[in-house]
Amino acid sequence: MPNFVGRLFVATLAIICATVWPQARSDSASYQYDADLIGSSLSYKVAAGESLIEVARKFDLGFNAIADANPRVDPWIPPAGTLVAVPTAWILPDLPSRTGIVINIPEFRLYYFAKKQGSLVTFPLGIGDQGRDTPVGNYMIVEKITGPAWHVPKSIRSEFPFLPKVVPHGPNNPLGSHALRLSRRDLLIHGTNRPWGIGRRSSHGCLRLYPEDIVRLYKLVPKGTRVTVINQPIKVCAVGISVFVEAHRPGYGASSVGQALHLLADKKLLIRTDFVKLIQAVNELKGIPVDISLTTFR
Secondary structure, three states, rough: HHHHHHHHHHHHHHHHHHOOOOOOOOOOOEEOOOEEEEOOEEEOOOOOOOHHHHHHHOOOHHHHHHHHHOOOOOOOOOOOOOOEEEOEEEEEEOOOOEEEEEEEHOOEEEEEEEEEEEEEEEEEEEEEEOOOOOEEEEEEEEEEEEOOOHHHHHHHHOOOOOOOEEOOOOOOOOOEEEEEOOOOOOOEEEOOOHHHHHOOEEEOOOEEEOOOHHHHHHOOOOOOEEEEHHHHHHHHEEEEOOEEEOOOOOOOOOOOHHHHHHHHHHOHHHHHHHHHHHHHHHHHHOOOOOEEHHHHOO
């Protein structure tokens, strides 16, 4: 795309986002859980002139989540009245201990497991672009910043030499209103002045949240909170007698039916699994929990 056309598109999109994008529902992020599956998928009828990127923010989802759940729908100009799937159900990440913040790269999603047992909030996010991958690993929040200034890295200034060394807090600052600095000092969880990048590979490695979500997370998490960044493109669980799989496009590396089979075997769920349903779910990569139970176990 020529530079002029690209800049014109971004500028136009910014105007649209600033004027017509709805805010996320205030209660959309909070969940009580006593099982490995939270939330419930919804349906939504698209209004005239509404794009899926607007629908995504209305339900506190990233762009990739709404687009992958509706692969046959034009995300930019869906026909008015189109009934779309709203993927507001998730299998929780598989970890020995669910504490602090957990970020699953293939989901473009952050989970904060509060100290109150069985309570969590979850938000969509933007991650590092191709070649600027957000690093997996274990970190800790070492600093909370209100109105952060952006100290432009040399690598970015070499690519965009017109940028100053420091961009002060304001509408042109890509860090948004709040930031959480991790123990890897160049890694931040922060807001954004480009909310259409949530649910995409859109940063230079940091983790971006919608402006309203970073404010909420900032208030919830104290310094010293553990942050675990993982790469789990496939998740499985059992709820009662039902078996579920949730398959996403891989973050780093590949995802396959073989991975799902290993996960199911580890949880002793293979005997209850319909392999035709499993293969279809993994191949479709819709990013939603799919019931893959054998009918004989229902």
